[in-house]
Amino acid sequence: MTYPGSIGYFLLPNYSRNTKIIVGVNGKKYEFPVVFKKAYFAIPYGAKGTVAVSLKEGEKNLFLKLIPVKEKKYRISRIWVKERKLTKKLIERIKKESTLLRKTLTSVTSKKFRENRFYSPLKKLTITTPFGAKRIINGKKRSIHWGIDLKAPLGTPVFASLSGRVVLARDFYYTGNTIVIDHGLGIYTLYAHLSKILVKEGQIVQAGQKIGKVGSTGRSTGPHLHFGIYVNGIKVDPILAFNLRSL
Ligand SMILES: [Zn+2]
Structure with missing residues (x-):
């Protein structure tokens, strides 16, 4: 389906x-x-x-x-987080980061992976917020949840879902310590809120390689991994991607 x-x-x-x-x-x-x-x-x-x-x-x-x-019903997800007052400087930073992310996730490079499936970034999958959930943060309607939130204890190892090249490995205001891996063909995976980043920008990683540790950096309510998959800038439901098949 x-x-x-x-x-x-x-x-x-x-x-x-x-x-x-x-x-x-x-x-x-x-x-x-x-x-x-x-x-x-x-x-x-x-x-x-x-x-x-x-x-x-x-x-x-x-x-x-x-x-x-097939139509899907999306859940409403309400979270409450401590919000810092957005100064001019912070707004600039957020703008810069979202432009960088958008540019990165929409560029198509040659193929870098050999696998025929996406591997889970955590050994154990406990989904707290699914893909497509309509987010309400501090009582205000916000953007849709473009990934899955996986609950895990602080420091849990995070693995690369496919082989590829690390294109971003840095601290972002909303997503905290974040890794983006380019798998080629317009396919990217994103790992957010990490307590520790174990790879460098430009580094080639293998599927299943340890790349970071679960944390609660950025806008987060507690230790979890936010995991996203993008194809030519289109957001993919990782749970559906784990069952990838040909047509
Ligand atoms: Zn999330």
Whole structure:
């Protein structure tokens, strides 16, 4: 079954260059490259009814597949956190960080992973806030929860979900100590609120390699790992990604 936030791939033995997978949702088009005879794609949040997935070579349509998308009910998540007064300096910092994150998560580089599945970043999965939850922070409606929150004791080891290159490993205002790994093909994973970062920007990591420790840095209510997956900037539900399959 396909849900909003799903990730899937096509095996395309006869196509590699100049071909693209296009996912059409509510009149909007999302493009995904075909590399090494494989094309990963994601179904954006908010997709309803049927999604048109087509393979294009230039303007030529090579095939079209209609995928029914099952509706998902999203939970409302209320949290209360100590909020610092936002000074001009802080607002500048937050703006800079969100631009950096957006730019990073939407750039497509060549393939860096060999695995056919995403590995769990923690040995034990205890989800406290699911993907897509509507966040209410200190009584105010905030953005949607673009990842999963996994409860774990302070210092629990965090592992890389796929092999790739660490592109960000630094402290962010909202997400605290954060690691972003580029897996190529527009696929990224993000690990937030860490108490410790054990890798450096530019470092190549293997799937399952220890990269950090669970913490409660940034805007957080207690020790947990916030884990996110992105494909060409589209937010993916990690729980659906753990069951990745081809279409
Ligand atoms: Zn979270």
